[in-house]
Every structure is written in C-alpha cells, then in structure tokens.
Amino acid sequence: MDKLMALWTGSGLYNMDAGSLTMIVIGFLLLYLAIRKNFEPLLLVPIGFGGILANIPAAGLAYSAVEQLAHVGSAAQLDQLAAVLGTQFENYKQILDVYYSAPAAVKLTAEQLASDLNYNNGMLYNFYSVAIGSTVAPLLIFMGVGAMTDFGPLLANPRTLFLGAAAQFGIFATVLGAVGMSSLGWMDFSIEQAAAIGIIGGADGPTAIYVSSVLAPELLGAIAVAAYSYMALVPMIQPPIMKALTTEKERAIEMVQLRPVSKLEKIMFPLVLLVLVALLLPDAAPLLGMFCFGNLMRECGVVDRLSDTAQNALINTVTIFLGLSVGSKLVADKFLSTETLGILALGIVAFAIGTAAGVLMAKLMNKLSKTQINPLIGSAGVSAVPMAARVSNKVGLEANPHNFLLMHAMGPNVAGVIGSAVAAGVMIKYVSAIAG
Amino acid sequence: MDKLMALWTGSGLYNMDAGSLTMIVIGFLLLYLAIRKNFEPLLLVPIGFGGILANIPAAGLAYSAVEQLAHVGSAAQLDQLAAVLGTQFENYKQILDVYYSAPAAVKLTAEQLASDLNYNNGMLYNFYSVAIGSTVAPLLIFMGVGAMTDFGPLLANPRTLFLGAAAQFGIFATVLGAVGMSSLGWMDFSIEQAAAIGIIGGADGPTAIYVSSVLAPELLGAIAVAAYSYMALVPMIQPPIMKALTTEKERAIEMVQLRPVSKLEKIMFPLVLLVLVALLLPDAAPLLGMFCFGNLMRECGVVDRLSDTAQNALINTVTIFLGLSVGSKLVADKFLSTETLGILALGIVAFAIGTAAGVLMAKLMNKLSKTQINPLIGSAGVSAVPMAARVSNKVGLEANPHNFLLMHAMGPNVAGVIGSAVAAGVMIKYVSAIAG
Amino acid sequence: MDKLMALWTGSGLYNMDAGSLTMIVIGFLLLYLAIRKNFEPLLLVPIGFGGILANIPAAGLAYSAVEQLAHVGSAAQLDQLAAVLGTQFENYKQILDVYYSAPAAVKLTAEQLASDLNYNNGMLYNFYSVAIGSTVAPLLIFMGVGAMTDFGPLLANPRTLFLGAAAQFGIFATVLGAVGMSSLGWMDFSIEQAAAIGIIGGADGPTAIYVSSVLAPELLGAIAVAAYSYMALVPMIQPPIMKALTTEKERAIEMVQLRPVSKLEKIMFPLVLLVLVALLLPDAAPLLGMFCFGNLMRECGVVDRLSDTAQNALINTVTIFLGLSVGSKLVADKFLSTETLGILALGIVAFAIGTAAGVLMAKLMNKLSKTQINPLIGSAGVSAVPMAARVSNKVGLEANPHNFLLMHAMGPNVAGVIGSAVAAGVMIKYVSAIAG
Amino acid sequence: MSQEADLINEGLSLMMFGMGFVFVFLTVLVFATSLMSKITLALAPMAPEKATPNARPSVAPVASDPSSDPVLLSVINEAVRQHRARRQ
Amino acid sequence: MSQEADLINEGLSLMMFGMGFVFVFLTVLVFATSLMSKITLALAPMAPEKATPNARPSVAPVASDPSSDPVLLSVINEAVRQHRARRQ
Amino acid sequence: MSQEADLINEGLSLMMFGMGFVFVFLTVLVFATSLMSKITLALAPMAPEKATPNARPSVAPVASDPSSDPVLLSVINEAVRQHRARRQ
Numbered sequence A, B, C: 001m002d003k004l005m006a007l008w009t010g011s012g013l014y015n016m017d018a019g020s021l022t023m024i025v026i027g028f029l030l031l032y033l034a035i036r037k038n039f040e041p042l043l044l045v046p047i048g049f050g051g052i053l054a055n056i057p058a059a060g061l062a063y064s065a066v067e068q069l070a071h072v073g074s075a076a077q078l079d080q081l082a083a084v085l086g087t088q089f090e091n092y093k094q095i096l097d098v099y100y101s102a103p104a105a106v107k108l109t110a111e112q113l114a115s116d117l118n119y120n121n122g123m124l125y126n127f128y129s130v131a132i133g134s135t136v137a138p139l140l141i142f143m144g145v146g147a148m149t150d151f152g153p154l155l156a157n158p159r160t161l162f163l164g165a166a167a168q169f170g171i172f173a174t175v176l177g178a179v180g181m182s183s184l185g186w187m188d189f190s191i192e193q194a195a196a197i198g199i200i201g202g203a204d205g206p207t208a209i210y211v212s213s214v215l216a217p218e219l220l221g222a223i224a225v226a227a228y229s230y231m232a233l234v235p236m237i238q239p240p241i242m243k244a245l246t247t248e249k250e251r252a253i254e255m256v257q258l259r260p261v262s263k264l265e266k267i268m269f270p271l272v273l274l275v276l277v278a279l280l281l282p283d284a285a286p287l288l289g290m291f292c293f294g295n296l297m298r299e300c301g302v303v304d305r306l307s308d309t310a311q312n313a314l315i316n317t318v319t320i321f322l323g324l325s326v327g328s329k330l331v332a333d334k335f336l337s338t339e340t341l342g343i344l345a346l347g348i349v350a351f352a353i354g355t356a357a358g359v360l361m362a363k364l365m366n367k368l369s370k371t372q373i374n375p376l377i378g379s380a381g382v383s384a385v386p387m388a389a390r391v392s393n394k395v396g397l398e399a400n401p402h403n404f405l406l407m408h409a410m411g412p413n414v415a416g417v418i419g420s421a422v423a424a425g426v427m428i429k430y431v432s433a434i435a436g
Numbered sequence D, E, F: 001m002s003q004e005a006d007l008i009n010e011g012l013s014l015m016m017f018g019m020g021f022v023f024v025f026l027t028v029l030v031f032a033t034s035l036m037s038k039i040t041l042a043l044a045p046m047a048p049e050k051a052t053p054n055a056r057p058s059v060a061p062v063a064s065d066p067s068s069d070p071v072l073l074s075v076i077n078e079a080v081r082q083h084r085a086r087r088q
C-alpha cells in the first residue's frame, strides 16, 4: 500500500504547483511559436521542450545532485548537508544560497555527501554543465556559423562595417536601461547582469548565451528566450522604425552593383580579423577566434570535409544540446520573477534602438560621402542573420520594385555579428576589471 | 634481458587464463552471430568487439585506475591502497569490494593514490563512464529512435496500445521468476537485480541498458547481451507461441484498412504522451522525454536538420560508444557466473511470456469488441521494432496470402516501446521507494 | 579612466612579447603551407590556427586555471598558491614546476584555489584535456582510418608486411639519435622523450600523437608538427633516397598482378590481427584494437551506417578538436627551445632512414626469393598513407612507363601503419618497464 | 516472515503494481490520444499529408538508406560522374 | 555618492567605453580590410571565383531547387537513361 | 658507468628489442594471414567481391565525398527520387 502511496506522492499531479504549471504552459507556447509561427525553430523547439522537461514536478531533471538533496531530502539528510556547509538548515533556498557561494572545497564535500546519499545530477543539469557551463556549445555554434558565412558582400563594400558598429548601440543603451531600472528600485540588476541583458541587443543567439553564461548564468534562460524570440520578431519590429526614420526617396535609393571579390581576399579576411582581435581585444578571442576558424575552413578550400561537418552534423548536434540546456534554465523558481519581465521589456527596446542606430548611421554616412547607400540596409547591422537583411530587401522593394538590397544588406548583417562579438569582449573585459 | 622478460611477462599469452579465453571466444561468437546470422549487428558488432578488447589479458582496458592498481599493483602499493581504504589487503576482490562501497570522499582519495602511482583508467572504462555511467548514451539512442518512429499506425488505431501494455507482462513475470530463483537458493538476485533482469522482457535495447545502468550496473553486460540476442531471435521464438495460441481462422482475419492520419495529430501525439508522463510518472521522464523530443523533431517539420542528425550521425556515433561500453562489462570475472546463466534463461522466458500475453490480449479484445483484430499482431507488442511486426506479417501471410498485417502490427510494436519505458519508470520508482 | 587603462593593459599589443609573436608567425606559416602548398591541410589548418589562438597574449586560451593564476595572479594570490603547494613563490616557472610534480590531492587543492579566485581553464586547454589528455581523439582517428583502409593489396601479397617492418627502423634509429644528442650534451632528452621523438619516423600522425601524449606530453606540439610536416614532404624527401639505393633496372621491374581477395578474407584479417595483438602485445591494444574495429566495421558489411559515420562525421569532428588541441601545445614558452630544433632535425633523419630501410629490405627479399618485387615499393613501408604509395608509383613510372606500382605499394603502405603501431606498443611497454 | 518470502512478496507486489500501472497509463493514453485526434480533426479537418498504409516504413531507416542499395548507388555514382565531367 | 548613482555611472562609462571601442575596432577593421584587399589584388590580380551578386546565398544553405535547373535536369535524365539501359 | 653511457645503452637496447619485436610480430602476422587466407579460401572457395587492382582507392575519401558539394547533392537526391519512383 505504501508503494502505491509512493507512486502517488511521486507523481507529477501530486507535486504540481502553480510555478511549474506556468512554466510548462510557457514551454508549450514556445513550441507553438516555433512550429506554427516559425519563430527560430532550430533553437526554440529544443528550448521549449527542455523547458517543459525541466519543470516536470518531482523529476528534478534540471537540478544537480546537491540541489535535489536540498529540495527533497529528509530532515536528517538536510541537517547533514547544513553541517557540511557550516550552517543551520532553514529552507532549501537558504541552504542553496550558502552552497552556491561556498568555496570549491566545501562544494566538493557537499557533492560527495549527495552522492553518498544516492542523489544524482539530473539529465538536463548534465547537459547544461557540459554544453554551456564549459562554454563549448556557443563557441562551436559560432564556428559553424563562421563556416556558413560568406563575407563576400562585406569585402566588396567594407564601409558597411560602420553600420554593424552603429547597431551595437542597442546593446549599450540597454545596459544603461537595466542599471537605470535598478537605480529606480524597479529591479535589482548588478552591473554583470545589466551587461548580460544588454547583449540581447546584439541579436545574436550564441553570443548572448556565451556572455550570459560567463557573466550572469542565473539569467541565461530569460536572456536566451528573449534573444531568439525577438530575432524571430525582426520582420515585425524593424519595418515601422525603418520607415519612420527614412523618407520615401531615401528608401528608393538604388545601390551600385557590388564588385566581385577574389578567393584570396575571402581567405585573408578571417586572418586579418583574427590578428586584430589578438592585438586589440583578447577577451573576444574565444568567440571571434572560433568564428574566424570556421570561416577559414570554409574559404580555404582544402578542408571541405571539416567545413562540411562543422556546418552540419556538428552544429546540429550542438544545437540540440544547447537548446535543451537553455531549457534547463527555465525552471520555475529561477525564471518566474519580475526580473524576467524586465529582461523581456529591455530586450525589445534593445532591438528597436539598434535598428534605429543602424539606419541613422547610414544616413550620416550619406551626408559624409558621395557614394550613396540605401539607409534601409543600416537596420541589418543588428545581425539576426539573414532575417534582418531580408527585411531590408523587402522594405526596399516596397519603395522601389527594382531595388534589390539583399546582397547589399548582407554586408552590415555579418558586420553586426562581428560587432556584437566585439561588444561582448569589451563587456567581459570591463566587468571583470571592476570585479578584479 | 629483464626487458625481454618484461615483454614476455607483460604479453597476453603469459597472462592468459581460462576466464579471459572463454570471454574472448564468446566475443567472437557474438561477432559471428552479428555478421553471419545478422543478429542485431549494429549493436552486437561493437558489443562483441568490445568484449574481446575488455578481456585482453594484461591490457586492463575495462578497468579504472584503482581497479588496475588492485589487479597488478606491487605489495607495497596494495598496502598503501588498503591503508587509504582503512582495511587490510587480502586479495583484489576483497579490496575492490571495500572500494566500491566506500564513501565518495574515500573513493576520491583512492583515485588520487592510483593517479600518483601512475595508473590510468582503461579506454573502455572511460567510454563506459561517459556513455553509460552518465546514462546519456541510452537516452540519445532513444531520442534517435523517437526521430525514426512513425506513430501513424498507432494513431490510426489507438486501441493497439492495449496490446503494447499486455506484452509487458513478460517483464513482470520475469521479475517474479528472478526472485523465485533467489528464494529457491539457485541464484542470489536482489530486488534491484530482479527488476533489471525483468526489463529484458521489454525487448528494447536502450531501455534495458538504461534500467540496468541505474539499478544493477554489475549485470549490465549479461542483460544487454541477452536483450539484443533474443531480439534477434524473435523470428524463431515467437511463431510457435503465436501459432499455439491461435486458431487457423483467427490467424486469417483480415483487418480493415487504417484511416489516414493528419500531420497535426502526429505533431500532437508526442506532446500528449509527454504531458501524461509528466503528470503520472516523472521517473520515466528522461527516457520517454527524449523519445518524445526525437519524435517531435521528426514530425514538426521545421527542424529537419536536427531530426536528420539525430537519426544519423548522432545515433551512429552513440551506438559505437554504447556498444563498446557494454562490451567493457563482459570482463571474465564479472560475466562468468551462474547469475549470467540465470539471466539468459529468464530472458528467453520473458520474451515468450510477453509474446503470449500480447496474443491473448488481442483475443480478449476480440471478445469485447465487434471490430475484429488479427491476434497475430498482439505478439508485436513486445517491441523488438520492427522485427516483431515483420514476424506478425509473415505468420499472417502463411495463414492467408492476402493478409498484410505489417502496418497493423506497427501500432502495437511502437506501443510496446512506450509500454516498456513506462514499466521501466515504475520499476525504478518502486525499487527506489523500497531503498529510500 | 582606469577602465581605459585596463583595456589597454589587457590588450594583445601591450602584452605582446617576442616569443608569442614568433609563434604567431609560425602559426601563419603552417596555415600557408597547409593552404597554399597543400601540406596535410586537414591537420595543419587546425594546428596552425590553434597555435595562433594559443599565443594570443593575455588571452591564456591554452592555460589551465592554475596556470592562468600563476601567470597573471596578484602577489597575494601567488602567495596563496605557493602556500597550498607548500613552497615559496619565486617565479611562474618555478611555481608551475612544483605544481606539475605535486601529488593529485595537492593539485586538486590548487585547482580549488584557482576556482575560488575566479580563474577558469582556457578554451584550448579544455579541448586538449578532453581530446588528447584522455587519449580518445587519436584512438578515434585510428578507428576512422581503419574504416577507410582497404587491406586487399596486403592480403594479396602478405610478404609486403616485411617491408612495413623494415621501415620502422627509422623509428628506432631516431631514438638512438636522440639519446646520442643527449649524451653529447647537445640536448637533454630523457628515454621517454627519445622514444616519443622516434615515433615521428612512423610517419603516422595519430600514432605519434598517442605515443607522445603518453610518454612526453611536453613535446607533443613539436612532435605533431614535425610528423605532419614531413608526411607532407614525403614527395620531396623520398625520391632521391629511393633512386640512390636502386639501379635503373631494379626500378623498372614489373610486378605480377595481384590476386583477387575474397570478402571473407577481408573480414577475417582485422580479427587475426586483433588476436595477435592480444596475445603478443597488449600495450598496443588501444591503438590497434580501435584500428581493427574500424576495419571490421568497414568490411563486415552489416554495419555500414556505423562505418560511414566513423569515416565522416565522427573523424571530421575529432580532427577539428585534435588539431586545435595540438595547436594548444604551440605556446611560446613550451615550443621555443633548442629541443624543438633537435626534434625537427631528428624527424627528417627518421623519415630518411625509414625510407632507406624499406628499399633495402625489398632488395634483400629479392635476393632470397624468386618472385621479384620492385624495390621502390619498399619506401611505402614508412606509412604516410597514401602519399608514400603514390611516390613509389611515380618514381616507378619514370623508370618504366608501363609500371603501375600504386596497388602493389598499398600493401607495404598499410603494413607500415601496423608496424608503427606495434613499435608504439613496444616503446610504451619498454619505457614503462624501466620506470616501474 | 523469512527473507526469501519477503523477496517473493516484493516480486509479487512489484508485478501487481507494475502491470496495473502500465495498463492504467496506456488506457489513459488511449483516451487522451483519441480525444486529441478528435479535437485535432475538428480544428483542422483532414488535409492528410499521406495515407498511413503507404507511409514511409517508419522505424526502418536502414532500408531507405541509399548506400545500402547497390543499384541505387550505381545510379548515384553515375550521376555524380557525369555531372562532374560536364562541369569541367 | 549613493550606490544607485554608482551603478548608473558604471552603466554610462560602460556605454561610452563600449561603443567607443566597437567603433575603433571596426574602423581599424575597415582600413585593414581595404588594405588587405588592395595588396591581395595587387599580388594576385583578380581571377574572380564568382561575382558576389550572383554568389550563393551565404547563410541559407537549404535552398536551391534542382527541378528549376536545366543542366541538372539533363544530368538526372542522363543518369536515369543509363541506369535503365544497364538494367536491361 | 656514466649516466650518459647508461642512456645510450638504454637507447641501444630499445632499438634491438624494438626492431626485433616488430619483425617477430609482423613475421607471425605474415604466417597467420597466409594460413587464414588458405583456410578461408578452402572453406568458401572464392566468390571474389572485386579484384583488388580495380578496388576503390582505399584511404582517400575526400575527393570522392559527394556530400561536400551541394549542387551534386541535389543531383543525387533527384536521381534517388526518380529511381525510386520508377521502381514502384
């Protein structure tokens, strides 16, 4: 009879609480958006599914062994844990806070205790540790993205890099917004958290995940969901801003055809970029280094096997684990907080400001130079490859049916990827300079 | 000269013993069955090869550093190990028993000693730890199987789920058999071990490996070999039972054509299953969660890249490591025991009982409903996808040459996969409720 | 303002030193050779790129957390580290030497300190630990190479195995050269290091990396670079030696066509080889075991899925990580030493001696047997598959335009792979017998 | 009670609970699936992707792997060869 | 100064330094790239692999419809023809 | 004996043992392989899969890997589809 009880008291129905239920509904919502509305499905399907799994009551898939012990341990076990941590047990939040801030040696002892008491790491916790905790997954995604990126349009017109720079203004404006909210007492973001939230404005998934895994892992779930959702919303967010900031005549500007780019230039570009990163911003070396490596494999023409694997089997595998791992950060007691609402609000502002800054920069460049560029390609500087470039093209066609901006917009589009990785490096450097 | 001696005393010939030789022969037998007789070659080729590697004398590929130390350490080194473990050295079995049951902190100290004495983990031991010890490999296989599974036939006729339920009777009958053998004093199985042995009756490789890695890792080798071998033997085991329990007329029953199934139903099914798992049996969440995730990736139509990788590069890679890792559990001193014979005997009984239960359930359903089903498809409820469904089809054709049962049998066939994963969850829950 | 300073003092320009600059130039040189001169690009592109990344000043991508602490820690932090290691801090080299030779328990304490002080392992350090530190990457490459190797030509003419044996003389002569250099006081190689250097003469990348990761990880960078560079130079190194040791008439010898080889023979060969390894040289079991496993998957015909993945997605993925990991060993303070020059000098001598030994062995076999073989195929015994066999073919065609040696040279070519793996096993056995 | 009888009892109760739960779970799944199908078909009246009887052979991907069909392989190889030849 | 004002100051200075550095970096990259292109084209005068406007659509590898390409179609037809011939 | 001479001696003995063992091992392999071939051919008299001189070029898969050429891939896919359609 007590086994029947165990089955019942161990069931999801018995243990369901409002938080878990809410998060499961959110998980299904993400799946709906991904599958029906085609919102960045490659990431949001695994993230949404991982979010549901993480919130299955009593399964504890997203918890480490110590977290499981803290959540479901008996009174005696919790006292043992408290003794190991040198404190008294009050509730699971308090004991976990002590654990998270304990020195590494104490953490190890707590882990050994949990292991001796037969607690194990949950599946999603393991995925997270291996894929994101080690930072390897976003870096491999970046390598794959590098191997898929054609820098031809950028090389044909390097000035478009300025557009990719301007659009990063969204990142830093958002940081300011986040610290502003904290100053007003609405939220309670540290400077690390503000920096991690800002990177949503980079409109670049792996960069956002990388930065928040380094600076603010506790916000990773909300940041990743915001980043990918808003990237999917680019076709709705950007056009009104683009139209508000440009005249009909500006939108109708036709651009001169791009010059052809030689194979050698394409091979040299990732190496030039690598050298600049090495000289100017070593903190961006992991991200941009892997990106340049992927691109070099693509262009050099002698390692097509490797490039092909980086673009297919490897990036797909990593994407599956990355998505599920991000999902593991959607557990109710971490995700359901006013901070998440703040992050979602700041994220969309970041996109809007980045878009505006890109368009305005293009108009400024037209003031300073004779070769006119269509300011609509400025919005592509936020990244969101290749969606933002397609938006530029579409809005351009509305103004002038002979105006094919796609290739011209690919320049600022990939420049935006570089720009936000540089911004990521600066923020990591800056914040660690404060901390150190 | 002493180097020549070292070469000789370190050779396999010098160190060969009857146990290792027997296991190497068994490894070759598995390879023969896999390659010549086509016995589940995707698993049995790596398992057989891994078994041979694991038993190469003096190579110690399947041992951890501490196990190597215990096997080949000098007297002084063994005394050090005993001191660390707080005991006196008698023989390697005794010292390892102490080690296995030591608390995690003591285990770490023993590992540090082995490292300081220049012992390393063997290759296969590492593979096992990463692939099976972490439970990730069976879960990824299940994800891949989910991505390969078409639930169309099941959705067209959901009643066939009852057949998949009934066939799990083989699992629980075998548990009873195992504890019975122990009660009679023939074997010495604990309830955990009995549960792990029973799962052979699920006729589902990754489920069997997952359950035994959680409940009885010491039996994993025998259980996996039994499960895959008997799955290969399904065309021989099942037909006599199916024919004995049915009349010629029953076998000739033609079934109405299956209704077409819409895309949306196929997308919704893994989500419905996931919700039920979440509500009713969180302990099955890792297995069935990954299975549903794989199936959702397959059906949702927006992440074909990921689904393709899950069905090919990823599952193939995992299969290689899973097979070699299972092979590492075929070391002589773990595998060669009367328990293995008991497991092999119980395993075939499990398959037979499961087959019979499925067929009888189909006959019972015919008694209770007007829509007649051919009882031959009941045997497909044991899983062994797609072999068991093909057997149903073949036996059906023998009775009636116009009787194409393949698609009808796919319903109970995939239902059996779900059924044994549910049974796995129940057993893990039940056994841990006893232990806790 | 101090943040601006931090940005500047943290930049690569500020921290650049002659050593890092030299190594970055060497990295670019390797990329040039790989991309423009087609020097083993699959490995040298990742190695060269990894070498550049490893030497980005202030990024510390190739350092562990403790190494980072030792390099850039504050005075107070370094004193803490020294206290943990039970010593006084003098400089980073001294403190790291103490750390490297500390017992495992002390190492763990130092790692915990570094973690508490917010130092993390660099990206390339992690890649190295997982891929090479665990020895898994070279073993998986070997499995993939096994799955790509056709032993048909060898089976048709097994005597060519003698050529593969003879060419390993290059390995052992180089060992002698290395200890000789040490005796003369030119270098300071231990017997482990000499053995690891010798394996360059095996002309087989993964074998060289495996052996040096086991015996002399500190030399791995130089050894891998030498091995792959000289393999690429085979078409320049070998022909003069081959011509010097043969007469025009010998080079014109036409060989009888190879007999057809049955499928069953091809399946049996990796198993025969495995049995011999198990009986005679267990220390070669990881390398040759994985090689035989790959070849069995290729030939058995029932696991084509697995064989295909082993030859493509899996080996490509592993190659990327292996290359970057080797690159991590090109950090200036490990690579820039007279020892590296010695290794480069010894490596080319090893290739030359191996080539000569193979050719002379072929001439000797012609003396002892009536069936004449063209001595040009002897040079293919060094491995460097399939480059060395192509060289044999080319030189043969120069002497006699009807002389197609390619398939005949494939026999000794793959025999050389086996030969150097056997030599690797012997050296590991021998050196550990000295140490133990 | 003896330890042996204990173990037997454990086995019996595991069998009853286990089989019972499996049936309960799959019965609930039958109803949930049927309900889901009804709702689904009501919401989006059948635009059948494919009739299941002719559907792809589900859990048997090996058969549809072109590399396991030698005839198919030769077709592919021929196509590749010709395409390459033509491009040069 | 209050802690809130501190945080705001940090935010402001991060914005200035950050945006500044991004612009400096990308400006240097513009010049470095232009220089590289000039040197490259001087050293190896244009053997253009492909004109970019017609280049493959970069980050979207999924596309490319075979049935719209007459060359491909003829390759396929040829392959199929040969395959049939061979089977007879 | 001096330490240098010691090291030289180690090197010499490693060379002798090593080369010796390599030759012993490969000689045994020659005999084992020949024996295996004889037994194999006696048991299953030659149904030669392929004559080796025309065998696929073993260790050089890169050039012949069709999956690295997207255009080629679509040709292949089309050929496969057509072939299947025709077979039904």
Ligand code: NA
Binding pocket: A201, A202, A203, A204, A381, A382, A383, A384, A416, A417, A418, A419, A420, A421
């Ligand atoms: Na961006």
Ligand code: NA
Binding pocket: B201, B202, B203, B204, B381, B382, B383, B384, B416, B417, B418, B419, B420, B421
């Ligand atoms: Na089953």
Ligand code: NA
Binding pocket: C201, C202, C203, C204, C381, C382, C383, C384, C416, C417, C418, C419, C420, C421
């Ligand atoms: Na060799």
